[in-house]
Amino acid sequence: MLVEAVQKLFPTAAVRVALDGVCLALAERTLGDAHDVMDALAISISDHISGGVILGGCAVVGRTGNAGSVAHMLVPGFDERCECGGRGCVDAVASGRAIRSWARDRGWAGDSLAALLTAAQSGDEITAAALGRAGIALGKAISSTAALLDLDLVVISGSVATVGAPLWRPLGEAVAGHARPGYLAGLRIIPSKIDGLGALAGAGILALMGNK
Numbered sequence: 001m002l003v004e005a006v007q008k009l010f011p012t013a014a015v016r017v018a019l020d021g022v023c024l025a026l027a028e029r030t031l032g033d034a035h036d037v038m039d040a041l042a043i044s045i046s047d048h049i050s051g052g053v054i055l056g057g058c059a060v061v062g063r064t065g066n067a068g069s070v071a072h073m074l075v076p077g078f079d080e081r082c083e084c085g086g087r088g089c090v091d092a093v094a095s096g097r098a099i100r101s102w103a104r105d106r107g108w109a110g111d112s113l114a115a116l117l118t119a120a121q122s123g124d125e126i127t128a129a130a131l132g133r134a135g136i137a138l139g140k141a142i143s144s145t146a147a148l149l150d151l152d153l154v155v156i157s158g159s160v161a162t163v164g165a166p167l168w169r170p171l172g173e174a175v176a177g178h179a180r181p182g183y184l185a186g187l188r189i190i191p192s193k194i195d196g197l198g199a200l201a202g203a204g205i206l207a208l209m210g211n212k
């Protein structure tokens with residue numbers, strides 16, 4: 001329906017639609033560290049979490065365009081209510097909104113996500129704890145996904161991923177504890193080097209592919 005509506009507005013244009021996560025995966029596959037990898041997961045963490053999967057060198061789309069939505073993977077040990085209506089999704093623990101809300105409920109007086117990330121980097125205990133549990137939840141979700149899809153690489157972008165050790169240390173520990181099958185020994189999890197381009201660049205790549 002969206003495609004038809006946009007096509008009416010721009011009758012001479014080729015209209016294609018892809019969701020955030022698919023565009024993110026395309027961007028990492030074309031411009032980022034996933035360019036020489038056949039099987040990868042791209043995750044972006046800002047206010048919300050989005051994700052996209054590359055398997056056999058191709059971005060996976062899925063029936064409704066939502067394949068790779070790691071946001072709603074269930075994480076053992078967490079029971080927060082998610083905006084999707086369920087409980088215990090990784091987005092309900094590790095998205096920027098969830099991290100901020102958890103910290104504020106425990107007395108952190110700041111407001112913006114940027115302020116929270118700065119506070120955690122400066123050693124503030126509440127915000128560091130919020131990012132610590134986010135890292136654990138992400139590490140568990142990544143471990144499950146990597147085991148299911150036999151991944152080589154996970155690339156993480158978005159403002160929350162730029163915070164450094166308060167997120168990446170617990171994330172790494174969770175992966176070390178949970179990504180145990182031998183075939184995951186070479187699994188790499190790295191920050192994106194094309195942060196800031198992400199899904200938008202992927203949308204551009206999709207448009208270029210359509211013109212070929």
Ligand SMILES: [Zn+2]
Nearest residue numbers: 072082084089
């Ligand atoms: Zn959910």
